[in-house]
Amino acid sequence: MSEPPVRKHDSDFHWEGVAVRAYKQDVGVPYRDVTRQVLFDDPALRCQLRYFEIAPGGYTTLERHQHVHAVVIQHGRGRVLIGSTIAEVAPFDLVYVPAHAWHQFRANGDAPLGFLCVVNHDRDRPELPDADAVAQLRTNAAIAAFVRLE
C-alpha cells in the first residue's frame, strides 16, 4: 500500500500529508503563480493524479507533449487554450488535452483556478514553443491575445 486509505481535505485545497510544491522544477520555464500537489502516485495505477492551483492572474506554461491530460476543474474561474480552442472554465468542467496540442491554463484576474489532472505515470517531457511556433500561434488573433509567454 503506497497511500493511507483516507487523507482528509483541510480548508483551501490542502490535504494532510500532501506537500505543496513548485509547479515546475525547471529553471527559466515561463509560468506565473502556480502550485502543484501530487495526490496519488502509485505505479500500479499507471497514472498520477495531481492538483494544480493558479492564483488570480496567473497561468501555466504554454507547452505541448505526446502524453494527454484529463482535467476536472475543482474551484475558481479561468480560461484554457487547448489546440485552437479557447474556453471559459468553472467548477467541475472537464478539460481534455490531446497529444501534441498546445495548451495553457489561466486563472481569471479576480479568482484562482484549481483543478485535478490525471496523467500517465511515465511520460515524455513537455516541449516549449520556439520562435516559429509562437509566430504560427499568433496568426490566430484570439490565441495571440490569450497566450502568456513570459
Next chain:
Amino acid sequence: MSEPPVRKHDSDFHWEGVAVRAYKQDVGVPYRDVTRQVLFDDPALRCQLRYFEIAPGGYTTLERHQHVHAVVIQHGRGRVLIGSTIAEVAPFDLVYVPAHAWHQFRANGDAPLGFLCVVNHDRDRPELPDADAVAQLRTNAAIAAFVRLE
C-alpha cells in the same frame, strides 16, 4: 482526439455528452442507488476517470480486486470501508483502495455521496465475498455493523 477539449458541467453533477449509467452491468450484484458516469476513457491515458454518485442511504458493492482505486470526494457526505479502516468522508477528501482490500462506500442517510475514481483502463473483475469471507469480516464488530450485503 477521443474527447472534446471542454465539456461543461451542468448542475448537479451532470456533464454535456456524458451518459448517466447503471453502476453495474451484472445481475444480482448487491448495491443500492448508485449511478456511474465515465468522464474520460482514452486508451492513451491508460486509466479511466469515472464519477459515481450514491443517493442518500445507498451503497456500492462490497468487493475487492487486484486493481487499485484513487478517489476524490466531490460532494455530499458518507462513510467508507477500506480493508479494516472505516472513515467518514466529505468533499475533496482522498480515498485510496489498495489491491485486494475489501471496500464499500456508503452515503449518509440524509446526503448523497459523489466522487471521482481513477482506475486502470484494463483491469481484473471484482470479487464478491463468499460466506467464509463474510464470516471473517464479521469478526470485527465495526465492520459487521457497517457492511451492506443485499
